[in-house]
Amino acid sequence: MNNIDAEVIVPLRVEHAVVMAKIEKLAHTHPWSEMSLKECFGPLYRVVGIKRQDDLCGFAIVQQIIDEATLLDICVAPEKQGSGLGAALMQQLIDDAKNAGAVVLMLEVRQSNKAAKYLYDKVGFIEAGRRKNYYPTHDGYEDAILMDLSLD
Incomplete structure (x- = not known):
């Protein structure tokens, strides 16, 4: 994988x-539970992490069904x-999805x-739609922006 x-x-x-x-709870206002994360380890999923020495600094979960990959x-x-770790993870996800067809x-x-x-936006995703009032917030709901990146 990438260094x-x-x-x-x-x-x-x-x-x-x-x-x-633990990372999820620190980084997100509505974090996934440990159980939800554990359910993402299976044949349809790729879960990668970015480490510095042995310290897990971040992670990403992708589900792929046939030729459609979804960043979960x-x-x-x-x-x-802000140090480029997210961009490095994203590039790895793109490369892995392409390699998996x-x-x-x-x-x-x-x-x-x-x-x-x-x-x-920086890596080329485009807005493909919206889900109105999809995500809960502290004072109501906000839209989910659906985005796609063509890999062919």
Whole structure:
């Protein structure tokens, strides 16, 4: 897998879910549970992490069915955000999806998540639709922006 400076991207195993859940709780307002993360280790999923030495700094989960890959979650520890780790994970996901025969990588993102939307725009994702009032917020709901990246 990819090496960038002192970071390395590696496949993760279900036992990493404990640390993934800790990162998730720090990074997201509505984090996935440890159990939900554990359910993403199976034949339809790829789960990769980015490590610095032995410290897990972030992770991503992709589900692929035939030639359609969906980014379900990408998460970098808050203190490590802005250092290129998310971009490195995203490039690895794109490469892995292409190598596995995917023709499209899809995702959805909260409309308020400007940092993630910037990353997705930067690598070429385009808005494909919206789910109105999809994500809960502290004071109501917000839209999910559906995005696609063509891989062929």
